[in-house]
Amino acid sequence: MIGGLFKTTSTLALAAVAGLMVSGVSAKAADLGGDCCADLEERVAELEATTARKGNRKVSLEVYGQVTTAVMWWDDGYEDNVYVVDPQTSNTRFGFRGSARVTPDISAGYQIELAWQQADATKVREDNDEGADMPEFRQAHWYIKSETWGKVRVGFADTANSGIAEIDLSNASVADGMSSSQAGSAIMTSDMGGPAFGNYEFNRANVVRYDTPTFGGFVVSAAWGEDDLWDVAVRYAGEWGGFKIAAGIAYGENTDRNNGAGPSDDPAVEVLNGGLSIMHSPTGLFVTGSAGTRDADDFADEEHFWFVSGGIEQKWNSLGKTTLFGMGGEQEDSRDRTATFWGLGVVQKIDAAAMDLFVSYRHYELDGGTVGLFGPEDQFDTVVGGARIKF
Structure with a gap:
């Protein structure tokens, strides 16, 4: 009898607790105006407006x-x-980019990229171990791309000849193994x-640039901007009989007073x-080469370079x-x-850390230079060793 009483009492207590819980939930729902989902959407929107996120609901964001x-x-x-230096060819940088699909054929996107160099390896010298060059915008543009008609970029972007003399299928360029980044x-x-x-190369400038779609491995590019800079380029990438091939050639003119010509x-x-x-x-096995000429109205002679x-x-x-x-x-x-130079180098990839370790040696010789503070200086040597890690 006593057991039956306990059983009846327990049943009643559980029912009472359940009733209180239901009434509490109903009261909270009433406090939200009967539309809890709308309130949740509002709260999510507030959080999205005050925090970094991976794009909005239409345009993606990649850091x-x-x-x-x-x-x-x-x-x-x-x-x-x-x-301690920052190599120039593949310097420290970070950026944001993203895109959105407009139609099955057309997409729109953007890119913003900055570089930081506390001590640019190409600018440090005998009396200056800083060589600071920071920060530097590398990209700040939007684009529209059609799989059928090509891509148009507007803003601070690569000109048509940017990178044309730095084409390299190997990883040697990580160790500043290019002609311009000594x-x-x-x-x-x-x-x-x-x-x-x-x-x-004109590198990057405020331009409008157009790139055709790829036809048989070829892409044609043209850019204009900066009162008045313009250039055109043709690039090719393909594979024949076990050989990978990448190549490009470009021509351009620049009448901007800040073009560095004179x-x-x-x-x-x-x-x-x-x-x-x-x-x-x-x-x-690989071989890479580049060459070029530059001529200005006030140059005594043309300038030339070659690299292999x-x-x-x-x-x-x-x-x-x-x-x-x-x-x-x-x-x-x-x-x-x-100035002539020769050198050797090695680069080791660390796949698990998206990292490259490198070291290189170069010997330079000069013909036709000036007399230095301590006498004629006509050669020097340098060794550079470091690492690059991507994220």
């Missing part, structure tokens, strides 16, 4: 970037030193009175440059591919000053 730093030793025969080149120009290194107002500058890279896929590198790239260990390369080249300016 990307990399950090690249290195240690550079150099010796010009009169002074030697060690600096570590210590400010020592050549500022301390030794030699020519400035460059590959005559002291006169608005000197017309004409540039012709290009690059070629070939890799044998089974063996990893070659080596092998294979996955010999579990970490990732290893790139071994040698390189050489020449830079001649309008005053007949000539």
